Amino acid sequence: MTSVAVEVEIDVPDGVRVRGYERHQGAHVFEVEFDLPAHCRCPKCGHEAAANVRYKDNLLAIRDLDLLGQPSFWLYQPPMHQCPRCRQRTQIFTPFKRPHVTYTYRFEQWVLEQVVEASVEEVARRLSISAEMIEGILEHQLAAERRISPERVITSVGFDELSLKKRHKLYATLMSDLSDPDHPLILAVSKGRDRAATEACLAKLTSEQRSQVRSHRTDMSAVYPQVCQEWLPHSQLVVDRFHVAKQLGTIVDRVRKKHAVTS
Ligand SMILES: [Zn+2]
DSSP states (O other), X not given: OOOOOOOOOOOOOTTEEEEEEEEETTEEEEEXXXXXXXXXXXXXXXXXXXXXXXXXXXXXXXXXXXXXXXXEEXXXXXXXXXXXXXXXXXXXXXXXXXXXXXXXXXXXXXXXHHHTTSOHXXXXXXXXXXHHHHHHHHHHHHHSOOOOOTTOOOSEEEEEEEEOTTTSSOEEEEEEEOSSTTSOEEEEEEESSSHHHHHHHHTTSOHHHHHHOOEEEEOSSSSHHHHHHHHOTTOEEEOOHHHHHHHHHHHHHHHHHHHHHHO
């Protein structure tokens, strides 16, 4: 086999620069660097000083979006700030990911988009990541207080039930904006899968926004259709293929697992 060089343009968040690239076993590895703050505050003694940067010896690899159907990773040396007063070293905040996780914000967002349309297990398989990673992302969404811009025009919403059973028995309700079917966006996540959870999501929309919704797509089970009918005066229930497919996917998974055990 011969190889040729091609030029590919990729988007990177502001302040991030690519210094190197390498292919590694079916993955794309980008060596990145990023803008550092001029000042840092020491979390131990509270002293604020000009950034005194030291790089950790080990490299960190974090997952980013797929490129040409293959996963890509960012590789960098985590920068540390050493406090000139108490000598405490702390990791400098990275603008493209949350602390303590091994993926970028935009990867997280991408996972969330996919979870709207497929089960956690299916998304995990597709992206070659663990179900625990997806659950970690969802749990973070549960904890974060999401604000929906009152200016946002939403004509179609989706309600999905998710079970986060890998870590502990936890159910969540996901409300997404399906106005643009190619780009579903999660609007709200709340704990539980009952009326209260559904209403907690819908209450994040203004009454004007609720009256603009023309259709809602929901899981076939649960209380979602009923609550939507009450809260969304001009909306019709749409039975859509995604939810049916998801339901079928779950059944197929179950059958497959059963089969795997018995065979
Ligand atoms: Zn200090």
